Amino acid sequence: MERTRTTSDARQRILETADRLFYQDGIRAVGIDRIIAEAGVAKMSLYKHFPSKDDLILAVLQYREKEVLAFFGERMEHHRKKLKDPLKVFFAAFKDWFDTPSFRGCAFINASVELANPDHPGFVFARGHKERFRDFLRGLTEEAVGKMGGKLAPAIFLLVEGAIVTAVIEGKADAADVARDAALKLLHG
Amino acid sequence: MERTRTTSDARQRILETADRLFYQDGIRAVGIDRIIAEAGVAKMSLYKHFPSKDDLILAVLQYREKEVLAFFGERMEHHRKKLKDPLKVFFAAFKDWFDTPSFRGCAFINASVELANPDHPGFVFARGHKERFRDFLRGLTEEAVGKMGGKLAPAIFLLVEGAIVTAVIEGKADAADVARDAALKLLHG
DNA sequence: TTGAATATACAGACCTGTCTGTATTTATAA
């Protein structure tokens, strides 16, 4: 049974559309008019939910963090069936991400570059996201080689970040394997 | 004796100004009007030297590659006086770069993110730059630990790239040391 | 009838790129 479009539906459609367009073409390259056209909402509806484009940008980044978490949750759960090492599980999901058709790097890195201003709420949130992500990696490394291995997390984090931007520039996913191999070498000698 | 402004002076002033503004605020955030105002040239002079903004973007990236090369050349020459390991010399210069007041990451990474389109001449040039830079790192690692060590260059490259974007997002240079320590660990065990 | 989402028009700023016309410098030639 199909429900009619409600207020919160519109909000959700705006978020999903803006997320997709921002990620695909860039935040500055996508105007409000295009978002409302593709989301099928009126301009006033957008400005009701998000008083300004900057507010929308922040909301989209928050929305995307949940998306990313869900994607990696699902992918890692899948790879855990065949892989033991938590780090190997992560890098298998990491590779899956790179092979996504619409892959264009990390939305938070991209947003930081585009926004330029480190005080922009979107930039601030991106900074927080990276902190949370590094903590997540720290958990994995500790799970893999014990409490002491957590000290390696910052280096593995850099490998991951470097692989992301490199894959975007090169237009291929090879960097994911380079990062994986180097991370495992750092971990297990 | 001061010479009067000549043709090539205007071109040079446009390049330097656009390079500075693009790097500082982003390519899309900086308009032609601002460039000509700060460079002190007429709009027609700019469009004579660079038929479109896209042409200017490409020229600026080419110009910056020379700048970057000159910066690292000078800095590495300086550090070679006290350091033996070529990789250590590089990472000392790398840290110097991070400590530059105007540091906002890698102009080529930033351009790739902003341009979004992998076929844009600026994006293509950025891809070439990264290839050249990785070759440069390969030379250093081979110089450090012999021909066989060249296989580690791609991993060290990822550490470097990751450190750049991380330093931008965090707003501090710590990542440079993390990358350095991990790279040396990979190289020398 | 009331409320909310819609389409549409608009304001004002900014964008890239073109155009006209003038000043200044450089090159050429008497």
Next chain:
DNA sequence: TTATAAATACAGACAGGTCTGTATATTCAA
């Protein structure tokens, strides 16, 4: 050396389009 021609720089208005954000009027459903 001096006069002229060519090249280049400058200033500033302008066109046509896009941007964000607001205001108004219309449709539609409860």
